[in-house]
């Protein structure tokens with residue numbers, strides 16, 4: 580296990596605390612050796628649900644199966660990191676797979692579907708310039724599918740907040756969603772909020788050099804923020820061990836609480852509510868448990 584119960588104890592007791600990690604990759608093989616016991620520990624500390632975005636078509640079936648019977652909502656998407664692995668026909672497969680899952684979303688039985696969103700996808704202008712055009716087209720197509728299916732989206736955006744906001748306006752995309760690992764300016768954040776999005780806040784703000792981001796988070800209304808870890812990636816500055824865990828969310832919540840001069844529980848409560856607003860199917864998935 581990448582952390583110990585002792586290290587988790589610094590967070591204090593879990594007095595009726597409930598929280599959701601709005602973005603983690605709990606399907607990645609980093610968790611294969613101890614996923615069940617890891618999940619048990621998360622629950623012990625009040626975790627009631629996870630949102631796990633899909634990043635490549637090849638991994639969708641595994642992700643769908645993994646979430647079955649668990650309060651884990653998943654997204655299906657084509658992430659810009661894997662541009663050269665996406666195949667012709669993946670977009671069609673995305674639409675078809677979601678259409679298959681959708682009638683099962685309202686099902687309350689064991690066969691229920693945990694599909695909650697399209698994503699993660701987006702625009703990453705820090706990646707090689709040669710792929711930017713192709714990235715933008717892939718991003719646009721996934722917005723169109725999400726709009727057609729009335730599903731919210733999970734967005735990965737780096738150095739492209741204005742470009743994606745412009746794309747959302749141009750397409751008239753109206754389903755909203757979550758902008759994961761938000762690191763833009765206050766103005767860019769509020770522009771996305773006005774387009775129906777919540778902003779994912781995680782480990783990036785914990786690094787000593789992230790002064791500007793902490794200043795931005797302190798100004799953004801709590802009603803616009805959702806907490807996330809991106810585990811096993813985006814290890815916060817305080818995290819020991821090889822991989823990040825959704826458990827780091829409690830410490831991240833404490834950082835947001837100090838930036839907003841409020842109590843940790845207020846941050847957790849608002850983050851939960853904001854997740855349910857952005858991804859309404861999460862409520863159904865959690866209430867099954």
Ligand SMILES: [Zn+2]
Pocket residue numbers: 602604632699759809
């Ligand atoms: Zn991610």
